[in-house]
Amino acid sequence: MRKILLLIVLMITGITFSQSKEYYGTVKVKSDKTPIPGAIVLVKGTKIGVQTDFDGNFKITVPDSLNILTISYLGFQTVNYKIGAERKLEILLKEDCTIHWFDKQHIGFYLNSGVVNNPLGGQFIFTFPDFFNLPTLKSEISYQTNLRDNRFLNVHLNLHHLFVSCGFNADINTSYRNLDFNNNIDLSAYSIEASLNFHGISTIVGFSSIDFMSTEKIIDSYGVTLGLKAWIGPPFYMSVSAKTSVYKNLSEYHAEIKRQYRNIYGFMKYYKVNDFNELSIGIGIEVTYLFKRQREERRN
Known part of the structure; x- marks a missing residue:
């Protein structure tokens, strides 16, 4: 009987820790609000991630224990975005002005x-x-x-x-x-x-x-x-x-x-x-x- 009760407690605990929420939104260029297709949206510290579609839209499931998304795209500064109760997100990326010259030496x-x-x-x-x-x-x-x-x-x-x-x-x-x-x-x-x-x-x-x-x-x-x-x-x-x-x-x-x-x-x-x-x-x-x-x- 004790083993059954312990198993039930562990299952309830597992379900509690595995709860998550679904977020959706759009990744855009900060200067003119143009959607960015192909941007990478990751739950920071995990391998959970998606890629924005042609219109810059994405949908991602985030565990309740985590609250930061990392958004990256070539030529733009990577952003760590803190999520809250709002499920619909608009994330703006700034152009990365770091230029690497490949004609040196x-x-x-x-x-x-x-x-x-x-x-x-x-x-x-x-x-x-x-x-x-x-x-x-x-x-x-x-x-x-x-x-x-x-x-x-x-x-x-x-x-x-x-x-x-x-x-x-x-x-x-x-x-x-x-x-x-x-x-x-x-x-x-x-x-x-x-x-x-x-x-x-x-x-x-x-x-x-x-x-x-x-x-x-x-x-x-x-x-x-x-x-x-x-x-x-x-x-x-x-x-x-x-x-x-x-x-x-x-x-x-x-x-x-x-x-x-x-x-x-x-x-x-x-x-x-x-x-x-x-x-x-x-x-x-x-x-x-x-x-x-x-x-x-x-x-x-």
Whole structure:
């Protein structure tokens, strides 16, 4: 009889501790109240969890002994939300302004080929070491030739991520171009440009100088550079850019498509000035290098 009574007491106790309530609600962006599909809603300290539907709605059962939900979504700050008697919930997430730059301390090697005039070439990229979370200083040099009269040299020194806030950052890019073409065109040009980046779309504004000589004309002129650049995310992982430098009686045109697959990069570039134009394709690898102290910091 005592065993039966003990069993009944244990069953009643178990039922008491297993009581729970059902909560439902919506997860939204705090700034404009847009629903967030795919957000994770967990009962803190447990594996009880659900995912919001296409309209940001969820329904979750919470044991009476627990009262905190953890809500998370990529690109937003994780929230610990305390629940009470109210069963209908509206949970607001703020955008996470923490930005991780994946172009710091890179080394890259490419093989280039000019389809029109300069079939042989290569490209080297080096990003200078970063120890103090300063803007990223990136250098790049490319060279193409036909092993006879033609050569096309491009040198870039860029300062990336100067001013950073949620959805906005700015870069300063400098470049030098030198071109010899069929003993007919001799060109040297310099540019400095500001790139203002808003949520994956960049506006390029700059100042250029060119010294151009051909059998037809000689131009020593200053001009403006204007352009646009866009980053296309998953599943393409591609950047597309186009810009024009306008001088007195002369223009330069630049366009590039660059695609990434893990550490492998491929690109296609187009350049035109006067009677010269070149379509270049390339493939290469970019890897991140770390010093001993940085590797130890990551492990810790």
